[in-house]
Amino acid sequence: MSTASRERFQSSLRRARKIAVLTGAGVSAESGIPTFRGAGGLWRRYDATSIASPEAWQRDPGLVWEFYNHRRERALGCAPNPGHRALARLEAVWRDAGRTFTLITQNVDGLHEQAGSRDPVRLHGSLWQVRCLACGSVTENRDVPITPAFAGSGSPDPDARARRFTAAELPHCRCGGVLRPHIVWFGEALEERDLAAAAAGVEGCDLLLVVGTSAVVYPAAGFVPLARRHGALIAEVNVEPSAVTSLCDFVFTGGAGEILPSLLDVAPEPAP
Numbered sequence: 381m382s383t384a385s386r387e388r389f390q391s392s393l394r395r396a397r398k399i400a401v402l403t404g405a406g407v408s409a410e411s412g413i414p415t416f417r418g419a420g421g422l423w424r425r426y427d428a429t430s431i432a433s434p435e436a437w438q439r440d441p442g443l444v445w446e447f448y449n450h451r452r453e454r455a456l457g458c459a460p461n462p463g464h465r466a467l468a469r470l471e472a473v474w475r476d477a478g479r480t481f482t483l484i485t486q487n488v489d490g491l492h493e494q495a496g497s498r499d500p501v502r503l504h505g506s507l508w509q510v511r512c513l514a515c516g517s518v519t520e521n522r523d524v525p526i527t528p529a530f531a532g533s534g535s536p537d538p539d540a541r542a543r544r545f546t547a548a549e550l551p552h553c554r555c556g557g558v559l560r561p562h563i564v565w566f567g568e569a570l571e572e573r574d575l576a577a578a579a580a581g582v583e584g585c586d587l588l589l590v591v592g593t594s595a596v597v598y599p600a601a602g603f604v605p606l607a608r609r610h611g612a613l614i615a616e617v618n619v620e621p622s623a624v625t626s627l628c629d630f631v632f633t634g635g636a637g638e639i640l641p642s643l644l645d646v647a648p649e650p651a652p
């Protein structure tokens with residue numbers, strides 16, 4: 381990244397009255413959360429539709445919970461990195477100055493919240509929330525293992541299952557209904573409320589920052605053109621060029637934890 385481009389970016393950032401940030405797996409990869417499609421990605425070991433889909437749930441909810449139990453276990457040992465913290469700090473400074481800041485994330489690990497981000501729009505749900513299939517209530521749940529039956533179950537192997545979990549071993553709501561992960565699975569629609577909140581944050585923003593995501597999957601793929609239509613500047617922080625690189629005014633190549641702390645260390649310019 382050239383010093384000139386960095387200074388131009390920071391000068392635009394200081395003047396921004398409304399900022400939107402879109403983050404993806406790349407931000408959490410630096411914290412040790414496995415990514416999906418990259419090297420060592422989760423979906424290279426598991427066929428996504430065989431484990432994170434309504435069909436998989438119909439076939440074997442125990443296998444699906446084994447997968448999420450394993451992901452919760454992994455996430456529990458991970459901490460926010462300097463990239464998460466730099467975004468939380470930017471949000472606090474911007475909100476204190478009476479300006480608008482919206483963090484939209486495709487991540488489900490909760491690391492943004494742990495770093496201090498207040499109310500990120502979680503497009504794909506949360507590893508730490510469960511939803512009752514009977515009464516529909518969504519609740520926070522940090523139990524690891526999710527139920528005692530899942531203790532030590534490790535990483536599921538769809539091809540060589542050691543055992544099946546019974547209905548009684550699945551997590552249950554107080555109402556008696558079965559709990560599922562509050563995660564948007566393949567083939568499921570995103571929550572209207574989250575989509576609306578994300579669009580409201582992007583529409584009319586002065587600056588859209590895309591971090592750690594290739595932004596090729598809907599709806600993230602639509603945010604860059606949406607921001608663009610309203611005249612926003614677009615900046616990208618990614619370890620490699622992505623589908624949005626050619627649409628960006630600023631491209632910073634590298635990890636979020638390495639680039640964001642100094643890049644975002646600015647104060648808003650007082651309003652005239």
Ligand SMILES: [Zn+2]
Nearest residue numbers: 512515553555
């Ligand atoms: Zn219930």
